[in-house]
Amino acid sequence: MIRVSNLNKSYNHPDMVLKNVSFNVQKGEFVYLSGPSGAGKTTLFRLLFADIKPDGGQIVIDGLDLIRAGADRLARLRRQMGIVFQDYKLIPNYTVFDNVALALEVAGTPRQQIQKRVWKVLKVVGIERKIERLPVQLSGGEQQRVAIARALVNNPKIILADEPTGNLDYEIAEEIMRILYYINSQGTTIVMVTHNRSLLQRFKRKVFYLDKGSLQAYVWPD
Amino acid sequence: MARLKDRLYPVFKLTVNNIRRHPIINLISITIIAVAMLMLALYFLAYVNADRIVSGWRSDLKVAVYLDENLSPGRLRQLKDFCLELKEVKSLNYVSRDEALARFKVTLGDDSNFLDGLPENPLPASLELLLDAEVVGYSDVERLARQLRRQAGVDEVVYGSYWLRQLFSLLRMVKYFGFVFAIFLSSVTVFIVASTIRLSLFARRETIRVLYLVGATRRFVALPYLFEGVFQGAVASSVALGFAFAVFKYVRFWLREQVPQWSIAAQLGFFTIPSLLLFLLLGTLLGLAGFLISSRWFSCD
Secondary structure, three states: OEEEEEEEEOOOOOOOOEEEEEEEEOOOOEEEEEOOOOOOHHHHHHHHOOOOOOOEEEEEEOOEEOOOOOHHHHHHHHHOEEEEOOOOOOOOOOOHHHHHHHHHHHOOOOHHHHHHHHHHHHHHOOOHHHOOOOHHHOOHHHHHHHHHHHHHOOOOOEEEEEOOOOOOOHHHHHHHHHHHHHHHHOOOEEEEEOOOHHHHHHOOOEEEEEEOOEEEEEEOOO | OHHHHHHHHHHHHHHHHHHHHOHHHHHHHHHHHHHHHHHHHHHHHHHHHHHHHHHHHHOOOEEEEEEOOOOOHHHHHHHHHHHHHOOOEEEEEEEOHHHHHHHHHHHHHHHHHHHHHOOOOOOOOEEEEEEOOOOOOHHHHHHHHHHHHOOOOEEEEEOOHHHHHHHHHHHHHHHHHHHHHHHHHHHHHHHHHHHHHHHHHHHOHHHHHHHHHOOOOHHHHHHHHHHHHHHHHHHHHHHHHHHHHHHHHHHHHHHHHHOHHHOOHHHOOOOOHHHHHHHHHHHHHHHHHHHHHHHHHOOOO
């Protein structure tokens, strides 16, 4: 599903942020990208949805070479990906419904289907009763559920999540993890960036460990 | 059709959202564009009306050719033929000495009695030339007068020289200045729309980032701004036309009250329906041009 080969990135600075990073993620896998602060996790994450371009190497997702693909192809690929951020990235003046519906509207989904699908996905993340609320009227955990619902509503093949539990207390973080586990159990590939070791130990999956820009090892934590 | 509706609905939703979320930016932009468009509208109104009035005056362009007292009938005939062959001359009227005196008496009215005491008619005969407004410019009238003065049997040639010179040069200036003025104002309008869009893009950079993240194409992100630019142009030109109409009504009222004897007010006219539509289209196109200039800022980076 995801093939990364010899990836380099430097931001025009002699110190490389990523050095020859290579890894594969199979369809339906749940993997963590972990490592200390400044290891290059977020850079690698942004490269995975072509938010930035690498200096060298190759990223192929679902058969599409991200470096060679044009803007329209990349836009279509992003519709098959759900992207979740630590700071949720919800549109403040859009309601819960509008925030989630946006991902469907962008894809040109018929309006009759949008209502049904948004309702269904909000139910999966357990926030269907706050459909008319604005993000500011929700707690951090609820906002993250909305962000996950938005990532999920297009039935994506892959979900990329950057520290989705980073701003949440442990109990809420566990709930979010259970939702992600459930989504993964339905066949969706998930790549999650986290530096939270207790989370890695509690929800054990394959870990790609980045340190100083190099993918050092992938391990199963004890 | 349904698919097109599904595609356009979110774009219109974003457009309305843009306008509602940034009313001050939009209001400032519309106001500035409206002022620029109002200046354009007033200029065109002034020019079109001045042209209409002056065209009326020009159709009355006359040159009086006063003849020698001892002109023979043969030479008079030759002079008439000469004048009628000139391309600037539309028609010709011979005014005999007696007719000139009769006209003068009518002009003087009750004061004309003193003319009866004169030993002889002091007025010369003349040829009144009515000029063709389509082919006559000020320089043509001057040249024509010089040409006529050179003819044997012509005593004097009279035309409204100072008045004509002022009128023609003013109109020429208005025409050329107006062209430059219109280009300048249009450029200002386009620049304002482009700047507004840029401001709006900056204010909404987070939303735009979210749009790209959920798979929006550049076209999807840019279209609401196109509609916004067109909206600003259309609203501003409508407002400008409204103000221009109010100014027009006031000026016409003022002229009617202050100088009724000139009868200028009756000749004044506002834009015709096609001109109104053209003006609205111009405003809309200027909005569109503003968007096109700003379109290079619609990057997902």
